Amino acid sequence: MTTAPGIQDTTAASLDALAADAATGALSSERGIVYLSAGHVVHAESALTPDLGTLLTRSGALAPDGWWEAVDHAGVQHRVARRLVDSGRLSAGALELCHLGALFDAAYFVLAHGGRPRRFRAGAAHWLGTVRPVPVATVVRESARRRELLHRIxxxxxxxxxxxxxxxxxxxxxxxxxxxxxxxxxxxxxxxxxxxxxxxxxxxxxxxxxxxxxxxxxxxxxxxxxxxxxxxxxxxxxxxxxxxxxxxxxxxxxxxxx
Amino acid sequence: MPGIDESLLETMRLPGTRGASVVDWISGLALGTVGEAPGGDMEATAAETAELARFAAESSALAPAGGAGTGTDKEQPVQDVIITNTDSYHLLRFVSTDFDSTVFLHLWLDRDEGNLALARIRLADIADRLVLG
Structure with missing residues (x-):
């Protein structure tokens, strides 16, 4: 499953190369995983950041039962996000805002500190499904900007x-x-x-x-x-x-x- | 049920709209954009307006009389920031969500064609429906 051409010196360089190939799959690094679909970032997760389920349930925006119902019924088909909206538990806008928040949060840590990529699993998709794809260049640029913002503060x-x-x-x-x-x-x-x-x-x-x-x-x-x-x-x-x-x-x- | 793009397209139907965006006021990230940006750079505009929004959101002088710290921070005490200049209006409308988000809608209106009072009411409505569906 590991494809060597996707792996460059840094996670950012790997993502650029995978975007140029319009790749689909999961790139893992020391600090997390970035999921791509047709060369766009569709999801990112890191042990250093709360995932979508945590952000939604801990805030009370979504009851834990509602989250689990969606995971149980749509996880295998990779349509958990769609299920949350279709079942009326969450508006499309709320899902997009919360998911983009989680995506850019995790991506920041995956890309920070010159993170090195480990492997690319071609074809791998996240069980959440696609919410709002983001160009790789936007994610890489935003992560760099966030680093500078922290430094300025x-x-x-x-x-x-x-x-x-x-x-x-x-x-x-x-x-x-x-x-x-x-x-x-x-x-x-x-x-x-x-x-x-x-x-x-x-x-x-x-x-x-x-x-x-x-x-x-x-x-x-x-x-x-x-x-x-x-x-x-x-x-x-x-x-x-x-x-x-x-x-x-x-x-x-x-x-x-x- | 409107998502970010549908909400932004709706702002373009308001008379005089030049451009609009959904921006995170802590990071300065534009989560979505439509139309034009002042100076042509959406990302730079988002970062600058985010600074303005953050000052307004965190200001105790601009908070309601009860103070900014009375409710939960899920409900933004400051609702809008309005800037008028010689040729246009800028409206920033804070979006309230139950989950952790720090976003506002930014609407850029042509001064001759736009109706500030109407746009403010419609933008508040669009912000509400973005989250509540």
């Missing part, structure tokens, strides 16, 4: 990956609602990815707020071995062991193996 990338802690006694009044909700999740233990999963928010958008908080002197990478800054805030690394997410991932893996 606060040029210290360790905020993106380290456990994060609040700066004691730093005044945090008058913050915008989103930033304040994210700051509430900073407990000396969780990373940006775990905070995003806990809130059902896209990880890149969480990084933007965390870098703004870092620039404002409110958040720093936690010192190794330091105790959680907020005792009683609870469940360290809840995102990693969340049963919903774990179940969704297992199901996805099983469907992909079909």
């Amino acid at each position: 606060w040029p210290e990338p360790d905020i993106d990956t380290a456990p994060l802690a609040r700066v004691p006694d730093a005044g945090a009044t008058g913050l915008p609602v989103r930033r304040s909700r994210i700051l509430d999740q900073v407990d000396g233990v969780r990373t940006a990815t775990e905070i995003a999963a806990a809130l059902g928010c896209r990880t890149y958008h969480t990084l933007v707020e965390l870098r703004r908080l870092a620039a404002g002197g409110l958040v720093v990478p936690a010192a190794p071995g330091a105790p959680p800054a907020k005792a009683g805030s609870g469940r360290p690394a809840a995102a990693q062991v969340d049963p919903d997410t774990a179940l969704l991932r297992r199901l996805r893996d099983a469907l992909e193996a079909l």
Whole structure:
């Protein structure tokens, strides 16, 4: 299944080559998978970002039962997205907005840090089905732009990956609602990815707020071995062991193996 | 049930529309575009208008009297940003969703042919139906 011609030095170069060939299949790299159909990006996923099911169900936009019904009935035919709309659970616009949010979020991490491609599975399709294909060039350009945006806000990338802690006694009044909700999740233990999963928010958008908080002197990478800054805030690394997410991932893996 | 493209095409039916887009105000990404953009560059326009939208969305001075922090952030406290210049209008309409999205509709209207009051009402309606169907 692995086709050597699709594999270049970087994931971005591989995607460019696959787009030029109008390829269909799944390109996996160290940080996730990008699905192509006729040379366009139709889906992307990464362990660092919440998937569509998590974004929809954790926010309450879709009841978990509704999500599972669509997965059960349409997963094998690769039409889960279509099923969500046809069954009236989600409008076409809402599905497109949420799916594009998840797609560009995952693609950012797949393409960031000069990610290297591992293999291309020609013909592989995602069980979600096609929602709104995006040109490869748009995804690659957007990922680069997002990197620059983070750098402009606060040029210290360790905020993106380290456990994060609040700066004691730093005044945090008058913050915008989103930033304040994210700051509430900073407990000396969780990373940006775990905070995003806990809130059902896209990880890149969480990084933007965390870098703004870092620039404002409110958040720093936690010192190794330091105790959680907020005792009683609870469940360290809840995102990693969340049963919903774990179940969704297992199901996805099983469907992909079909 | 309208998706992004159908919603954008609907904005083109409003009198005086030059162009429209759906933009993420945190990342600056244009999720969909139709018609023309000022200066011809949709992506640059999206990134610039996103900055403006973000300031409006996060401003406590521009929030309703109850403050921006009263409700959930699913309901945007700021609804529209309206810019008028010597030859055109720009309307930004925030889109409210239950899930995590930070998007607005941007409508660019010709000043002579467009009707700002009508366009504002119609754009709000298009934004609602984009999400609710």
